[in-house]
Amino acid sequence: MDYVRLGTSGLKVSRIALGTMTYGDPGWRDWVLPEAQGRPFIARALELGINFFDTADMYSLGASEEVLGRALRDYARRDEVVVATKVFHRMGPGPNDAGLSRGHIMSAVQASLKRLGTDYIDLYQIHRFDPETPILETMTALHDLVRMGAVRYIGASSMLAYQFAKMQHVADMHGLTRFVSMQNHYNLVYREEEREMLPLCREDGVGVIPWSPLARGFLAGNRTPGEARTPRARSDRFSEALYRTPDDYAVQTRVAEVAGRRGMTPAQVATAWLLHQPGVTAPIVGASKMPHLEEAVAALAVKLTPEDLSALEELYRPHPVLGL
């Protein structure tokens, strides 16, 4: 396993992160694995050298954090792992049960700490931009969490680049903690981030940790026109909304062709492509079967040639903004 700095921070993370949205409560999404089936993935990830785990309060409405927290307590030492979670999405019916207000951030962090069974979160991320809270209120609340020791670093997730730049600017102007990472939507069938967000992150030393590196399985070939080949491909409604155009299918086919030529799987090629992109720190992979994890780690050893890279990239056509 390779370990690299998360952006220009001092935090060292494995170049593959394991996303734990897949583990928790199947009542939340029917492709989610229950705890007993999810724990072995966390144990195997640790064996493979993965030290970086991503969850969110809203995944399985808290159960993903609980599963991750219990597994890490059983299989790892707290200080050898990097635990990342998120705040923003709705966790209850009340007007203050969502968003990035000081009130919700302060309650949400306590709830996440309790579910994770830890007294600090390594990377606390805002899941989305909140247009209904002043940026200074959010940045001050996040800074206070760092000062309190509840949170060690802060990060952000999908938003427009100008919103992210504004938030960092407010932090700078007031001497507050800056975000060290951007968790964004970036894969071979969604590359709009190359326009603004990735150059911004590279210039500012912000680590990039893309979500859904395989486009929720689409790039691994778990779905072809008219045929869904896995339970998640059949029931993941969000995936259908994001990846469905003829251009997307053309890229999917091209990934399979390059993989065939190189004697690899499409998943390895798509993950390796992300690892070749300048500024990308660690793709956050999802795994519902054990070989998924092993193939993600094997992608670290793949060297794509300039011909492979242009074959993978040339069919991409611009997309509307997706996944915000």
Ligand SMILES: NC(=O)c1ccc[n+]([C@@H]2O[C@H](COP(=O)([O-])OP(=O)(O)OC[C@H]3O[C@@H](n4cnc5c(N)ncnc54)[C@H](OP(=O)(O)O)[C@@H]3O)[C@@H](O)[C@H]2O)c1
């Ligand atoms: N910040 C955000 O807004 C946001 C949004 C989405 C996700 N995330 C984070 O990103 C993580 C990963 O998301 P994701 O699960 O959508 O990632 P992904 O890696 O794009 O998709 C994972 C799916 O791809 C398929 N797959 C993976 N490896 C494979 C292989 N080697 N061969 C064949 N199929 C393979 C599996 O599909 P099947 O199960 O169908 O076999 C698996 O469930 C989440 O757990 C979460 O932490 C964040």
